[in-house]
Amino acid sequence: MVAKISTAALLAGAITAVSAQTYQRLGTCPTLGCVLPPDQSDFLPGQFFDLRVEVHAPVNGSEAFNNGVPDEKFTVTIGKTGEEPKPITEFFEVDEPELEKWDFGWYEDLYAEDAKQKSVVNVASKIYRRIVLKEPGDYQVTLKYYDGETTVANWVVRDVRNKKKAKNIVFFIGDGMTTNMITAARLLGHESINGKFQSLLQLDQFPVLGHQMTHSIDSFITDSANSAAALYSGHKGTVNAMGVYVDSSKDAFDDPKVETIIELISRIWGSAWGAVTTATLADATPTALTAHTRSRGLYGPLIDQALNGMTNYTWTEREGPDVYFGGGAEQFYAGSASYQGKDYYEEFAKAGYSVSLNKTSLESLDVNKKALGVFCKGTMPVWIDRNIYPENLKTFKNDPVAGKEPALDLPGLKEMTVKAVEILHNRGGDKGFFLMSEAASIDKQMHAMDYDRALGDLLELDDTVAATIDKLEELGVLDETLIVVSADHGHGFDVYGNADTKYLADQKDDRSKRGAIGTYAKSGLSQYTSPAPGISYNTGANFPLNWTPRFTIAAGVVAHPDVREDYVISPTPRTPAVDGDGGNYANPKDSPNGFLVNGTLPVDEAQGVHSLTDVPVFAMGPCQNLFGGVYNNVDIFYKFAQCFGLGVPGEGNGDECKAKKPKRRSLRHHN
Numbered sequence: 001m002v003a004k005i006s007t008a009a010l011l012a013g014a015i016t017a018v019s020a021q022t023y024q025r026l027g028t029c030p031t032l033g034c035v036l037p038p039d040q041s042d043f044l045p046g047q048f049f050d051l052r053v054e055v056h057a058p059v060n061g062s063e064a065f066n067n068g069v070p071d072e073k074f075t076v077t078i079g080k081t082g083e084e085p086k087p088i089t090e091f092f093e094v095d096e097p098e099l100e101k102w103d104f105g106w107y108e109d110l111y112a113e114d115a116k117q118k119s120v121v122n123v124a125s126k127i128y129r130r131i132v133l134k135e136p137g138d139y140q141v142t143l144k145y146y147d148g149e150t151t152v153a154n155w156v157v158r159d160v161r162n163k164k165k166a167k168n169i170v171f172f173i174g175d176g177m178t179t180n181m182i183t184a185a186r187l188l189g190h191e192s193i194n195g196k197f198q199s200l201l202q203l204d205q206f207p208v209l210g211h212q213m214t215h216s217i218d219s220f221i222t223d224s225a226n227s228a229a230a231l232y233s234g235h236k237g238t239v240n241a242m243g244v245y246v247d248s249s250k251d252a253f254d255d256p257k258v259e260t261i262i263e264l265i266s267r268i269w270g271s272a273w274g275a276v277t278t279a280t281l282a283d284a285t286p287t288a289l290t291a292h293t294r295s296r297g298l299y300g301p302l303i304d305q306a307l308n309g310m311t312n313y314t315w316t317e318r319e320g321p322d323v324y325f326g327g328g329a330e331q332f333y334a335g336s337a338s339y340q341g342k343d344y345y346e347e348f349a350k351a352g353y354s355v356s357l358n359k360t361s362l363e364s365l366d367v368n369k370k371a372l373g374v375f376c377k378g379t380m381p382v383w384i385d386r387n388i389y390p391e392n393l394k395t396f397k398n399d400p401v402a403g404k405e406p407a408l409d410l411p412g413l414k415e416m417t418v419k420a421v422e423i424l425h426n427r428g429g430d431k432g433f434f435l436m437s438e439a440a441s442i443d444k445q446m447h448a449m450d451y452d453r454a455l456g457d458l459l460e461l462d463d464t465v466a467a468t469i470d471k472l473e474e475l476g477v478l479d480e481t482l483i484v485v486s487a488d489h490g491h492g493f494d495v496y497g498n499a500d501t502k503y504l505a506d507q508k509d510d511r512s513k514r515g516a517i518g519t520y521a522k523s524g525l526s527q528y529t530s531p532a533p534g535i536s537y538n539t540g541a542n543f544p545l546n547w548t549p550r551f552t553i554a555a556g557v558v559a560h561p562d563v564r565e566d567y568v569i570s571p572t573p574r575t576p577a578v579d580g581d582g583g584n585y586a587n588p589k590d591s592p593n594g595f596l597v598n599g600t601l602p603v604d605e606a607q608g609v610h611s612l613t614d615v616p617v618f619a620m621g622p623c624q625n626l627f628g629g630v631y632n633n634v635d636i637f638y639k640f641a642q643c644f645g646l647g648v649p650g651e652g653n654g655d656e657c658k659a660k661k662p663k664r665r666s667l668r669h670h671n
């Protein structure tokens with residue numbers, strides 16, 4: 001009895017002291033008993049997942065308990081609301097898994113980190129692998145431990161049925177793209193007369209607009225790994241994790257998994273699927289389609305997972321991608337960055353893929369075969385370097401064969417995506433296809449505060465969406481294809497006026513240079529849509545005619561290192577800050593005529609970071625109306641699932657894709 005009272009007191013104290021702040025013992029587990037998937041999880045009926053339970057016994061620190069001895073006799077039950085709960089093994093008809101034990105350490109706050117004093121926790125755990133809930137409804141999972149403690153997880157299996165309403169889905173992700181960036185890109189690429197645009201972005205012409213909340217499961221600022229996984233699986237996760245709920249064990253691959261849309265589509269319909277990205281193929285947004293790991297940086301293994309699936313923990317099998325186009329050759333050619341040093345061009349070829357390493361061979365790909373296209377090492381060069389400063393391409397050592405010579409025969413997002421649609425259309429046939437196409441460098445260039453390069457890639461995304469619509473129409477499947485354009489998270493970017501770059505350069509000190517910024521009435525009109533004397537870019541409609549006007553946009557982000565700002569496009573890719581004595585400082589070579597802006601981030605950051613903002617969702621095609629309104633990122637998955645018929649047999653009630661009503665927080669402790 002004494003133990004029980006002190007548990008409650010200790011737990012309550014711990015929660016107010018440190019839980020859910022800078023550092024967390026385990027983000028989804030404020031008590032000493034953890035159920036993963038945790039409270040508030042949603043599921044698609046028939047979606048496979050793993051269930052892990054952990055009992056924590058902190059050895060020391062503010063939560064020290066039971067001399068660091070975890071309860072090994074814990075029990076777990078599950079029951080549908082109104083029904084008698086049953087032990088997990090009985091309910092799911094699975095064997096009792098073995099008890100696992102480990103320990104881990106964590107810092108309770110920044111003082112503990114400064115003192116390098118980790119709190120140590122001993123853990124007892126079990127994991128029930130590849131289980132499934134087929135009946136829609138509310139469920140309660142109850143973990144009982146330490147002689148009277150309970151942790152309850154309320155789960156909802158949504159009422160999604162298997163009626164397929166769209167033949168194909170094309171999902172565009174502008175990584176890091178916000179409404180503010182779209183507004184700025186429109187100003188650069190489209191002419192306006194007396195306040196009225198004479199042409200619009202393709203995105204502006206979508207019939208339905210929604211708004212998604214991007215928060216992670218245990219932090220309000222997200223990264224591209226867990227936010228992409230939320231979009232693809234209907235389950236929120238932790239920063240750096242994809243397709244799993246993060247547990248506290250050391251193995252980055254043993255965490256409890258959830259089935260992704262790709263795995264579902266493959267298993268249920270046998271549809272074709274593909275990923276196109278301007279990032280490395282091993283980067284988070286493309287790999288989250290197939291990855292199950294807490295650690296997005298394990299690039300080599302993640303490419304192996306994309307091709308071969310999960311090989312070492314019980315899971316469902318699926319087909320490899322029908323189309324896989326992007327950068328990141330270092331994970332493909334044999335070498336230290338590829339999984340087990342293997343040649344993944346070889347591995348894909350052995351699995352029946354045609355492999356193309358440049359734009360010329362991309363264009364002549366056999367549309368009936370599975371296709372791998374890897375066009376360079378690292379992130380693909382951005383639209384501005386390919387179109388406005390092509391000389392820059394010659395300075396990169398990024399060829400796809402060995403990463404030593406410049407890659408010059410490069411496709412852009414548009415060429416990759418249009419080819420992908422052709423191949424997927426052929427290979428999917430009646431079964432349709434799912435394509436994810438990512439404009440990755442909107443995010444990457446926002447991180448680098450290279451706003452022109454970010455907006456160039458946003459305009460390229462818009463151009464790609466337009467070309468994709470044309471291609472789908474040509475193939476006769478536009479009406480049967482749901483097209484959704486969204487983002488995974490944002491950056492705190494906006495434009496607040498213009499900058500007279502000539503006047504700014506001529507002023508001698510930082511304070512007078514700021515006088516060159518024109519706000520409100522002084523912001524004038526866009527100078528990007530009038531041709532510059534003597535310069536002709538030949539980049540087509542919908543792109544700026546002049547990237548170096550005297551009056552540029554004055555733009556910035558809320559989160560940045562020390563930086564110099566002159567508002568002039570950087571002729572080479574921008575490096576805003578450089579490492580120096582005790583952290584990062586404004587790069588003295590960047591923005592030579594600019595003024596210093598001191599940073600808002602910890603000095604170990606050399607770039608900007610993501611921000612809180614909701615992001616837009618544009619939809620057209622079958623089920624477009626599901627995408628209006630404000631909802632969670634995970635809802636996108638359920639909307640796709642409803643439209644693609646990934647649920648269970650029967651008539652749905654039609655409410656399955658509405659955002660859940662906000663519920664009162666359920667009590668986690670019942671004493």
Ligand SMILES: *[C@@H]1O[C@H](CO)[C@@H](O)[C@H](O)[C@H]1NC(C)=O
Pocket residue numbers: 059060061116117118119120
């Ligand atoms: C907990 O114990 C470990 C191992 O003895 C030690 O390194 C660590 O500093 C201790 N942490 C605290 C918060 O006392």
Ligand SMILES: *[C@@H]1O[C@H](CO)[C@@H](O)[C@H](O)[C@H]1NC(C)=O
Pocket residue numbers: 251253301302304305311312
């Ligand atoms: C599981 O597979 C991954 C690759 O998918 C590999 O990196 C990891 O080492 C494997 N883990 C174990 C325990 O074998």
Ligand SMILES: *[C@@H]1O[C@H](CO)[C@@H](O)[C@H](O)[C@H]1NC(C)=O
Pocket residue numbers: 355356357358360361409
């Ligand atoms: C493009 O790739 C093909 C075969 O993959 C190769 O024969 C050709 O030389 C490459 N072209 C360039 C410009 O690298």
Ligand SMILES: *[C@@H]1O[C@H](CO)[C@@H](O)[C@H](O)[C@H]1NC(C)=O
Pocket residue numbers: 562563584585586596597598599
């Ligand atoms: C402002 O930035 C400059 C250049 O990076 C740096 O030298 C200076 O210490 C910074 N000032 C503050 C108050 O952080």
Ligand SMILES: [Zn+2]
Pocket residue numbers: 176224443444447610
């Ligand atoms: Zn990012």
